[in-house]
Amino acid sequence: MPESRRQQVLDCLRQFESPNVTYLPSDSQWPMVWNRARGMEVWDVEGNTFMDFTAAFGVAAAGHAAPAVVRAGRAQMGCLLHAMGDVHPHPLKGELARRLSDLTFGRWTESGVKTHGKVVFCNSGFESIEVALKTACQATGRDRVLGFSGAYHGLGYGALVTTHRSHFRGRFGQQLAHFADWVDFPEAEDALARVRSCLEERLMRGGYGAILVEPVQGRGGIRVPPPGFLSLLRELCDAHGTLLIVDEVFTGFGRTGKWFACEHDRVVPDLICLGKALTGGFPLSAMVGEAALMDRAWPKSSGEAIHTSTYLGHPVGCAMALAQLEILERRRLVERSRRMGEYFLRSLRESTLGDQSGVSLRGRGLMVGIEFRDHQCQPDSRLSLQLLEDLLEQGYIVLPDGDQGQVIGLTPPLIVSKSQISSFVCVLEELYQRAIAS
Numbered sequence: 001m002p003e004s005r006r007q008q009v010l011d012c013l014r015q016f017e018s019p020n021v022t023y024l025p026s027d028s029q030w031p032m033v034w035n036r037a038r039g040m041e042v043w044d045v046e047g048n049t050f051m052d053f054t055a056a057f058g059v060a061a062a063g064h065a066a067p068a069v070v071r072a073g074r075a076q077m078g079c080l081l082h083a084m085g086d087v088h089p090h091p092l093k094g095e096l097a098r099r100l101s102d103l104t105f106g107r108w109t110e111s112g113v114k115t116h117g118k119v120v121f122c123n124s125g126f127e128s129i130e131v132a133l134k135t136a137c138q139a140t141g142r143d144r145v146l147g148f149s150g151a152y153h154g155l156g157y158g159a160l161v162t163t164h165r166s167h168f169r170g171r172f173g174q175q176l177a178h179f180a181d182w183v184d185f186p187e188a189e190d191a192l193a194r195v196r197s198c199l200e201e202r203l204m205r206g207g208y209g210a211i212l213v214e215p216v217q218g219r220g221g222i223r224v225p226p227p228g229f230l231s232l233l234r235e236l237c238d239a240h241g242t243l244l245i246v247d248e249v250f251t252g253f254g255r256t257g258k259w260f261a262c263e264h265d266r267v268v269p270d271l272i273c274l275g276k277a278l279t280g281g282f283p284l285s286a287m288v289g290e291a292a293l294m295d296r297a298w299p300k301s302s303g304e305a306i307h308t309s310t311y312l313g314h315p316v317g318c319a320m321a322l323a324q325l326e327i328l329e330r331r332r333l334v335e336r337s338r339r340m341g342e343y344f345l346r347s348l349r350e351s352t353l354g355d356q357s358g359v360s361l362r363g364r365g366l367m368v369g370i371e372f373r374d375h376q377c378q379p380d381s382r383l384s385l386q387l388l389e390d391l392l393e394q395g396y397i398v399l400p401d402g403d404q405g406q407v408i409g410l411t412p413p414l415i416v417s418k419s420q421i422s423s424f425v426c427v428l429e430e431l432y433q434r435a436i437a438s
């Protein structure tokens, strides 16, 4: 029998891609091979249809290939495909910088004062973290950074220092700088006092230029901190002259039901890192800092920027981002994320999963997690990974999160409907019953 298109693609990857990139188990329907995607739907190379409950790592917030975003990208490609990052700019770079400033510091008021933001454009989420780390170092003259257990800030050699999970650092730990320390990420209100004392103890020692935090941990297992956590960080940062960096690469642009997740606690950070949903599908990210701080931290360019890259502020990415932000606003997708997220969590809680002792359900907006534990209360990644594969067979794309993959992470496009959520919950319920019976 001739090989299927899917098999041809996977064989090609087996032969020519580095072995540690795509997970290619034998005798499995994992992975599916993408051909086309629109809205919530994805078609594979064999013509099968899938519902994407990941928004492809949170990128497709307005749905896959939102027509206005595609149109903007296409038009820009036909006009100007590449400009000169930090040297000769193009108009959209300034326009998007202003839009990001308006959406962040322009909307936030701290101590009754409104300011604005200044932006550094980058190519991927991890690079925006690295720019924030550099900014903190420049602004405070201090080298160390405090982060949290379970943190994921990306895998570049700078960001990796702050990513907590040892799996990613592995052998490279020998080469990496060691400027980060971690404190336990709190998941309950009664953990806050301990977090306060651990942070205070570290900050008193001095040398910390920044606290770096995900307002909701994504890859760490959709971990939602208790109310008051970010305000505590703000208070401690203010007391010790330390900068508060929020990593909103995943949570930004409505994912948690607010434009930015730090807004749930009404906390204004010093620096915010953005990526993923910014463009809906083009590798463009950004770090936005409060304007006066950025002016203090960075000298005016004398012709050779201290941080830049070839593709900085790519015109196609900027055009797509402006279109994507316009859709998020016009279609009120941020508010929709809040409503649909509540519906999602309520549906899960009212399903048979809701009263299982080994299942923990949590989330904020359309960032929902289901954690599985066995009888000894240990992470049950066997069950979660089984469900992941079963869901794929039933036409649902979902991802594992948590340090052992024991959490099913659900971050669908913000356009997901109630009926799509209900159907998903029904299928999951059935698969779960089947899995625990076997």
Ligand SMILES: Cc1ncc(COP(=O)(O)O)c(C=O)c1O
Pocket: 057, 124, 125, 126, 127, 129, 152, 153, 154, 155, 214, 218, 219, 247, 248, 249, 250, 251, 275, 276
């Ligand atoms: C919170 C957070 N920060 C940073 C990153 C890194 O982004 P990228 O993979 O675009 O480098 C990710 C990626 O998942 C993330 O979830």
